[in-house]
Amino acid sequence: MTSLPDIHLYTWLTCNGVKISIALEELSLPYKVTEVDIGSGKQKEAWFTDINPNGRIPAITDGNKRIFESGAILLYLADRYDSDNKFSYAHGTPEYYEQLSWIMFQMGGVGPMQGQANHFRLFASEYSQYSIDRYMEETKRLYGVLNRRLTQSAWLAGDKYTIADICNYGWVRYAPLALRLDLDEFPALKNWHDAIAEREAVRKGVNVPRASSDQELMQRYRLLEQKTLARKINK
Structure with a gap:
């Protein structure tokens, strides 16, 4: 028990x-x-x-x-x-390993590349257009992989919403806010994002540990972006 x-x-x-x-x-x-x-x-x-x-x-x-x-x-x-596998798959099944693969795709690909794009656009002490371009393009490439998968299936692993979707959603949610990345370039990914965003648990979860609207987050990111651009001007 x-x-x-x-x-x-x-x-x-x-x-x-x-x-x-x-x-x-x-x-x-x-x-x-x-x-x-x-x-x-x-x-x-x-x-x-x-x-x-x-x-x-x-x-x-x-x-x-x-x-x-x-x-x-x-x-x-x-x-x-999750013993009844409502949001996951049972160990040893093909779907379990598909789920694990998409989790690792985010941990080893989307997270590191988008994280570097965030850093160079918003936090770097020195402006580097090369670094911004490199990591933005790699982030878009990885989003293309997600988009292709989601043209084949409504969800990343198997036929239901799982922790693989939650894992990737955490990053996709912030891309338009922090990076000005237009999800309209990735229609299947955008549909997937929008469907997840409507879930009650997701609406609650994105406001932990404190409530913050998308508008508030965007304002914060734009201020950081302006500081980075000022470093370019002052070089």
């Missing part, structure tokens, strides 16, 4: 952070939340690196267990609390 959850989520409003709050909401699991303000460096403080030695959000504890890396957390939640 599965023990009752004692989940504590450590997170911030980021592409990786919202994956976990969405999954917890989809699974209707009770959980506590601690904000880890990455802008002020809270993720590097000793109390948090005791939970995630790498000093990155998100992380969870569940009783005496700690789990960090968003992909690992999603797999843990599915293994532990």
Whole structure:
């Protein structure tokens, strides 16, 4: 018998952070939340690196267990609390490995490339058009892979919405806001994004640890973008 959850989520409003709050909401699991303000460096403080030695959000504890890396957390939640496979597939099935493949596609491809695009557009101390172009183009290439898959199937793995979709949605959601990436270039991906965005659990999950409208997020990103462009002018 599965023990009752004692989940504590450590997170911030980021592409990786919202994956976990969405999954917890989809699974209707009770959980506590601690904000880890990455802008002020809270993720590097000793109390948090005791939970995630790498000093990155998100992380969870569940009783005496700690789990960090968003992909690992999603797999843990599915293994532990999705015994009826409502949002995942049973181990050993072809669909399970398809699900795992799309999770790793995000963790090893979309996340690193889009993350670098975010960095060079919004946070870099020196302006680099080459770096912006390189990582934006690679992000678009990876979105093309997602789009092709979603022209063949409504969902990334098998015939239902799973943690593979949640994993990738966390990043796709932020691309128009942070990178001005036009999802209309990827029609199947946009339809998939819009369908997920309408889910009640998703609407709740994207507002953890605090509510923030898309407009507020865009204003924040535009200010960061202006600072980066100012560095180009001042070079």
